[in-house]
Amino acid sequence: MELLSIPRNCANIVVDSLYNAGVRLVFGIPGAKVDGIFDALLDHPAIRLIVCRHEQNAVFMAAAVGRITGHPGVCIATSGPGASNLTTGLATATTEGDPVVAIIGSVSRLQSTKRTHQSMRALDVLNPICKETIGIEVEDQVAEVMLDAFRGATSYPRGATVVSLPLDIAKSESKIPAFPSVSFSLPDFGPSPISCIESVGHLIEEAKLPVLFLGMRSTAPQVVAVIRNFLKLHPMPVVETFQAAGAVSRELVNLFYGRVGLFRNQPGDKLLAKSDLVLTVGYDPTEYDANLWNVQGKLRIVHIDYQTCDFGFHYRPIIELIGSIEHNIKCLAANIRNTVSHSESEICRSLYEEFHSWRKTAVPEEVSGLVKPLHFISCLQRYVSPTTTVTCDVGTVYIYMMRYFFAYEPGMFLTSNGQQTLGVSLPWAIAASLVQEPPCSKKVVSLSGDGGFMFSSQELSTAVQLKCNITHFIWNDGHYNMVEFQEELKYGRSSGIALGGVDFVRFAEAFDAKGFRIHSEDEVESVMREALAYEGVSIVDVSIDYSRNQELASNIIPEEYK
Numbered sequence: 001m002e003l004l005s006i007p008r009n010c011a012n013i014v015v016d017s018l019y020n021a022g023v024r025l026v027f028g029i030p031g032a033k034v035d036g037i038f039d040a041l042l043d044h045p046a047i048r049l050i051v052c053r054h055e056q057n058a059v060f061m062a063a064a065v066g067r068i069t070g071h072p073g074v075c076i077a078t079s080g081p082g083a084s085n086l087t088t089g090l091a092t093a094t095t096e097g098d099p100v101v102a103i104i105g106s107v108s109r110l111q112s113t114k115r116t117h118q119s120m121r122a123l124d125v126l127n128p129i130c131k132e133t134i135g136i137e138v139e140d141q142v143a144e145v146m147l148d149a150f151r152g153a154t155s156y157p158r159g160a161t162v163v164s165l166p167l168d169i170a171k172s173e174s175k176i177p178a179f180p181s182v183s184f185s186l187p188d189f190g191p192s193p194i195s196c197i198e199s200v201g202h203l204i205e206e207a208k209l210p211v212l213f214l215g216m217r218s219t220a221p222q223v224v225a226v227i228r229n230f231l232k233l234h235p236m237p238v239v240e241t242f243q244a245a246g247a248v249s250r251e252l253v254n255l256f257y258g259r260v261g262l263f264r265n266q267p268g269d270k271l272l273a274k275s276d277l278v279l280t281v282g283y284d285p286t287e288y289d290a291n292l293w294n295v296q297g298k299l300r301i302v303h304i305d306y307q308t309c310d311f312g313f314h315y316r317p318i319i320e321l322i323g324s325i326e327h328n329i330k331c332l333a334a335n336i337r338n339t340v341s342h343s344e345s346e347i348c349r350s351l352y353e354e355f356h357s358w359r360k361t362a363v364p365e366e367v368s369g370l371v372k373p374l375h376f377i378s379c380l381q382r383y384v385s386p387t388t389t390v391t392c393d394v395g396t397v398y399i400y401m402m403r404y405f406f407a408y409e410p411g412m413f414l415t416s417n418g419q420q421t422l423g424v425s426l427p428w429a430i431a432a433s434l435v436q437e438p439p440c441s442k443k444v445v446s447l448s449g450d451g452g453f454m455f456s457s458q459e460l461s462t463a464v465q466l467k468c469n470i471t472h473f474i475w476n477d478g479h480y481n482m483v484e485f486q487e488e489l490k491y492g493r494s495s496g497i498a499l500g501g502v503d504f505v506r507f508a509e510a511f512d513a514k515g516f517r518i519h520s521e522d523e524v525e526s527v528m529r530e531a532l533a534y535e536g537v538s539i540v541d542v543s544i545d546y547s548r549n550q551e552l553a554s555n556i557i558p559e560e561y562k
């Protein structure tokens, strides 16, 4: 490694490393322990600093950059409360496979052994929820640690890494410059041994109802491309988890049996139960544990992923194809000759019909009363362009959206399902706007319940000041409904779920955003169109009808379902 003749201050080496890693956006909140890095960023011609209103939202935005682009998103927080405010976002990123590098400040080395202002053993707090947490101890480690953090976040399974930079090191100089760009890219994985691929090929050829079950690690563009090609060559039914949304293209929609998760009552669940060979691709149990979809542990499973599975009674693959998903699917496609035609299967025909049956009732005969979720979704599907990114918060709103909203491209319909973290949708929409070329040039749509919105609503200010073009729909029922209806099912009553008392139109106006209201069914189409046409940030307060929610959790398919 070449040593620079003019030593660089370590804060500058951090920023040089970010640039060499391809980072062009950094999200954060300043503080005395990280102001050296903020100062170094001020002069940087190519890295844009986005100042957020809460560290949790900064890490949400960084995670969305990671999820959408595949390259780590970066956030910066000061020591103590700044660092601990990152916790939920970092846990979400690690669970959900989003590459994130967080840089946190810490007190000077001289003070690190005692209690002092804003001191905290932040790495001890963050370590269990991250892939890697590294405390820099000497100046000449900075470049290496930054490189390591990026490689750690990007290698599969992807997730969050944290670098802690003591205040005195940030100000000091190091002779070791940032690593060059090329060092930040990872070596590729290869396919599994050919004998394993051939065995899986035989299993598929012999299966009467093979099903492809796509999980969160199947949505990288190059993986999606090979999956689509595989399906063209060997058509078979497909189901997605919520985070795999968009993997199946419009062209292949006749193979798509919907998304599964949360309650085992979907056509996709019945298909999995009837299948004699489930091929999971990039499946992660945090989204939908196998004890829910393979209750009796009888299904024959092939596991295709970058890593071995969490083996257990409900998830016991016959074969695991470990390595590059892309290469393994490609090799598999080339090693299969004949597959059974699913279009002749009576089961498939009836489940496909069941999956699409909701459309018939989506637009109610009588358009009055509170807004019906399916009516809203069928309108949104019509008015939103297929190239619009849609982010969706957790809540009853996400159960409906993940079941009934179609998305045909990866990275365009995003939700948090591994941790089900409330509050992601607005920060994610901001990040989705910023990664556009040019930034904020296209409409982004986000949705949340009235509860989830309040988790990150302060970022409305960020969105407006950045001149984002976001329409955020709030399904407003004045309650934490997803909890409410499940409590009612469990206990016959609910507790701790009342919200209300916020006028979201006036709230929007206070931030200089535009506010719209949809009071009732008859206003859905006109107001939705007007809101989507509005250039800038708008909030649409939708009076939602949650009276039939318990149906979302009804008709759970019986354990012995064959």
Ligand SMILES: Cc1ncc(C[n+]2csc(CCOP(=O)(O)OP(=O)(O)O)c2C)c(N)n1
Binding pocket: 394, 395, 396, 397, 398, 419, 420, 421, 422, 448, 449, 450, 451, 452, 453, 475, 477, 479, 480, 481, 482, 483
């Ligand atoms: C950070 C966090 N806290 C709590 C929960 C538990 N939780 C899941 S859904 C939900 C209610 C969501 O209510 P709202 O945002 O109003 O959406 P709705 O269900 O009414 O559509 C809660 C509290 C969570 N998932 N994440």
